[in-house]
Amino acid sequence: MTNVRIGVMYDRDWAPEGLPGFARDVEALGVDDLWVVEDLGWNGGISAASLALGATERLRVGIGIMPAPLRSPALLAMELATLARVFPGRLVAGIGHGVPEWMASVGVAARSPLALLEETISSVRALLRGERVELEGREVRLADIQLVHPPAEPPPVVAGVVRPRSLELSGRVADGTLIAEGHGPHDVESARALVDKGGASADHALTVLAFCSVGDDAEQVARALRPCVEGHGAWLGRSPEQVFTVSGTAEEAAQRVRELEVAGAGTVVLRMVGPEPVRQLGKVLKALGRQARN
Known part of the structure; x- marks a missing residue:
């Protein structure tokens, strides 16, 4: 039985x-989390989280990630506060730099992505705590802003980041860090060292996304994963063989989850690949000793 939280991505x-x-x-x-995606041209994170929260009773819903350049911190805090008040304790808000090319294509590329992310996360967290915010930053300007209806239980705000300076920033200003697909146990250990260097608190949690494909036919599993590991490998600057996945038989996939847990992951979010994703997920959960909830 593993103690790590298990999530799944839509x-x-x-x-x-x-x-x-x-x-x-x-x-x-019986999963703990459902994570939704906000990518340019696909879906909106807030609207997707609203759908998932409204359809369920206990799931924690994470948004991974909302690009800081696309959203005003004031509006973002207002939207998150509304969800957090209606669904207390069930929301995690992920904020990141956004893909630079996408941000440039809609005219919102930041002059200083690091400053924008730090100022956005800091001001959103303060607003969610009910504080009055006055900020004249390098990228963010807020003049005496305060939420009328802040949540009694502010949701965690986590940074979805990859590079060393951004990981240190996450440790300095965020409640947790969201680590992208393809990163294995060694990467998780390195990320923990960097967020700690940035001054992370003891409860700063690491959430790790991972491609997941499960089956008894190893060649079939490899074929299903190939487009993911090739595309993500190119993004990470790694060969496909170096892209970590939670895959193989159900027992092998469960072992990969345990390896991430040992490395420091507090939550592992599976991005299912291949047919019948719910059935595949069920097999992994069973191998991890998780029971379905009727």
């Missing part, structure tokens, strides 16, 4: 109308 390529049913299905399986 993939950006899946139709939005399927999200409520998927959320109910995975909640019944």
Whole structure:
């Protein structure tokens, strides 16, 4: 039995109308988290989180990630506060730099991405705590802003980042860090060292995303994963063989989850690849000793 939280991603390529049913299905399986995606041209993170929260009763829903350049910190705090008040204790807000090319394509590329992310996360967290914010930063300007309806339980705000300076920033200003797909146990250990260097608190949690494909036919699993590991490997600057996945038989996949846990992951979020994702997920959960909830 593993103590790590287990989550599942609703993939950006899946139709939005399927999200409520998927959320109910995975909640019944016994997962802890459902993570939704905000990528340019795909889905909106706040609207997707609203659908998932409204369709379920206990799932924690994470947004991974909302690009700081696309959103005013004041508006972002207002939207998150609304969800956190209606669904207390069930929301995690992920904020990141955004893909530079995408941000440039809509005219919001930051002059200083590090400053923008730090100022956004800091001001959003302060607003969610009910504080009055006055900020004249390098990228963010807020003049005497305060939420009328802050949540009694502010949701964790985590940074979805990859590079060393951004990981240190996450440790300095965020409640946790979201680590992208393809990163294995050694990467998780390195990320922990960097967020700690940045001054992370003892409860600063690492959430690790991982491609997951499960089956008894190793060649079939490899074929299903190939587009993911090739594309993500190119983004990470790694060969496909160096892209970490949670894959193989159910027992092998469960072992990969345990390896991430030992390395320091507090939550492992599985991005299912291949047919029948809910059935695949169920096999992994069973191998981890998780029981379905009726």
